[in-house]
Amino acid sequence: MQRDMHYFCTFAMARAAGIPDADANAIAYASQFVDDSTRYSSEAHRDGGLLFGITTAHTLLEALARSTSDRVTKLEDQRKVWVPFHFFPGGAGDSFYEKIICVKDGELVNEMFKNNLSVALAKDYGLELLGITAHVYADTFSHYGFSGMSSLFNKVAQDSLHEENTSTKGVRSTLFHALNVVKDSVFGESAEQATAALGHGPVADLPDRPYAEWSFAYEEECRGRDLQSSRKNHQTYLEYCEKIYGYFRQFAESRYGASCLIPFEEMRVELGRLLKKGKELDEREANWKTSALTAGVAAYDPEEWENDKKKFAHGISSRDGIATHVYRFHQAAAYHRYHVLKDMLPSHGIAVY
Ligand SMILES: [Zn+2]
DSSP: OHHIIIIIHHHHHHHHTOOOHHHHHHHHHHHHHHHHHHOOOOOTTTTSOOOOOOOOOOOHHHHHHTTTTTHHHHHHHIIIIIIHHOBOOOOOSSSSSHHHHBBBHHHHHHHHHHHHHHHHHHTTTTHHHHHHHHHHHHHHHHHHOOOOOGGGGOOOOOOOOOOOTTTTTTOSSHHHHHHHHHHHHHHOOOOHHHHHSSSTTOOOOGOOTTEEEEEEESSSSTTOOOSSEEEEEEHHHHHHHHHHHHHHHHHHHHHHHOOSSSSSGGGGGHHHHHSOOSHHHHHHHHHHHHHHHTTTOOOTHHHHHHHHHHHTSSSHHHHHHSHHHHHHHHHHHHHHHHHIIIHHHHHHTTTOO
């Protein structure tokens, strides 16, 4: 999904569930920042303290540079970044590559959510952890059927892709597509071969556009997944809205003893309208901004927390820096990555990292 969903929609659901505006903004920011926290750079405070950043995504240039680097680095990125933060394994099937395929609203991602929710209620970095968790959960409603590692199971049968209502055919701008194109021209390989079928590269950014109605067939049979896939993204995105609202309700009740601000059923029509309206991201974001559902949402600037990271080094003391959103975001990201890769997935027999 993109910023219209990870930021604006997530804010709207948190607010409607009864989470106060300031906290709903922090949750939504953390949810979107998963896509924007691409830098490792960390500077130590003069008192010796350090905020060490966790990379939760890669920019196009970084991904491109790293994809041509050695195999170990490339695989590390897939295992440490794409799998835990964007393509949560569903655990279906028998083989490793079947098990890491993302499943929409799957059992494993819900197990992860329940764990993170209880941790979020107990920790100072709870809002940031809840935001990260919302991002990972949301992505299962768009990335399902694909995995975060190069895999034959990600391959899409040639000429099987049909788009029903996309006016932007051929104009694809996401990381995966750009990666395909650039690598294609650099190495002269077919786009699919060049990315070794990473993530949903073979279908470009169709999974991430809320209005898209499209269908395709995978090249490889695999247990726990139909060969043919026919999708109306706005329907699955609406499912995300309802489910994340439910999780936010639990948090609102436990943390603030709050009842909901807006019952979900009262939003269903408006959400359906927002999910189908607008094609490009800026248009879709403008629609969300003018909806009453996002009253109280702050403007999103990806540099805001990144700049706070820089300020950490020059603040009064590193101890004070611990209370900033950005420090807590990196605490939460590190916790999530550890829990998923070293604790939860291995307990299901899945050794990603
Ligand atoms: Zn993502």
